[in-house]
Every structure is written in C-alpha cells, then in structure tokens.
Amino acid sequence: MLSPIQRLLVESWFTILDLVAPLVCAGCGEIATRESPLVCTNCLAPPASLPRPLAVPIATDPGFDGPEWSDFDPAEGADATIVVVSGFPYDGPVGALIQSLKYQRLEPIGRHLGRALAAIVTKHALAAEEELDGAEEDPLKASILAITDEVSRVVPVPLHLSRKRDRGFNQSLLVAGGYASAHRLPPPSEALRRTRATRTQTDLDREQRWRNVGGVFEPIHPLPGERVLLIDDVVTTGATIGSAAIALREAGAEVVGAVTLAQSELRGGGAR
C-alpha cells in the first residue's frame, strides 16, 4: 500500500508525464485516458452495422480453390461449411489497432481487442437467437448461436515459427486470451502449427489464396471430443480459416466455427 504522500508523488508524476507525452489511442490518435491507455473506448465500441457473418467451406480435396459460394450449403467439392463471425470492418480504427499490435508490438492491445470481440459475438448471437425464434430452421443462425453455447476451447490460428520469432508473439493468441476470459473458457494454447511460411495474401486473388494456404497447418496434439472455436485477427476469403479447420478435424476436434476481429474486403471484389 502506498502512503498518502507516496500516492501524491505518483499521481504528480503521471500528471507531468501526461503533459510531456500524453498517451494517444493507437486506433484513432485521440488522447487516451489513464484508465484506458493505448486504446480508447470509442475504437472498441461495436460498429453501427456488424460485419456480415461468412460461410466458409472446409475441403480436404487439394484441388479445391474456394469457388464462389452463396449460402450455407457446402460448396461443390467441400466437405462441410463453418461460420465466421467478425467484430469490426478492417477498414477502420480496429484495422489500425491490429497494425499497431503486430508491427509496433503493443501486446496489451491484443487482450483489449479480444474482450471487445467477445462482447460483439454475444451481440451477433442474441440477434441470431431473436431471428431464429419461431422461424424456419436456419443453419447459419444456428451456427452463430453454437459459437456462444457449444464451445469447449478456443484455438488461435498460428504464425509460422520464423514469423513468430521475428515478432515475439502470435497476435491471435493474445486476442484469444481476452476472448476466452470474457466468455469464461479455458485459457487458449497453440494447438496447431504452420508447416511452411506462406507469402502474404494481400495481393492474391481468391483462388491464389486458397492454394497459398492449402495443407499448411497440422495439429500439435490430438484434440478428441473438443468443440473448438478458431480465432484469427482478420478474415478475407476464409482460406486460412478453412485450412486451419481441416487440421483441427484431423486432430479429432469438432470445429464449431471461427471468430475474427476484423473482416477485410478482397481487393477488386466483395468480402467473399
């Protein structure tokens, strides 16, 4: 415990620091508060319109290259379909926060983002529950509900070891930590590994993305009977999540769905 005089000294010190170099939110650049340094509450507030959940096909066929799909029925050549629920559009403050997390290595942001994502996923689930009430069976909405009701553990999409070594951490594991604590799930651990480094997906089209990450994941250990929720920072076409889901199924897990902080649009086309 600090004595009143010590506390006064500490408070004064922070006041001086605030005047000399105020902390700014890494998302919007506004002055942050001491209670919420690094990221302001505005940047983590749910967006006015939630990103549309995506239906991502899971395919073990190596020739599958993610053709267009329009509903929750498995696409041609796919074995199953999972839902991907996202918290924010990438084109906004959360995109800037993800960049800060990864490249300025602002690790504490990860947990804040994970908790904000958990709150938004709950909103998605409540909306799905309302729409399901009395309606005809809707597999997409039922899958969104399952994400909050039927998950036994969360698994982050892994980085390749060389990239993790460069960065020092896997940002998706940090986000998963915040998410799991908010939804009272066991702390996440890495359950998958990337078997090869892949080129950045930014400039690839849909088919190239599916080929780029096909077969790139493998389980670290078996996960029999686990009902897994995959967590990643950004989804665009769902190719990475689809590939990671295949590895989880190989480990004996049931993939309930996936959540991502942000949803990004494919250049020259829609988010899907």
Ligand SMILES: [Zn+2]
């Ligand atoms: Zn902000």
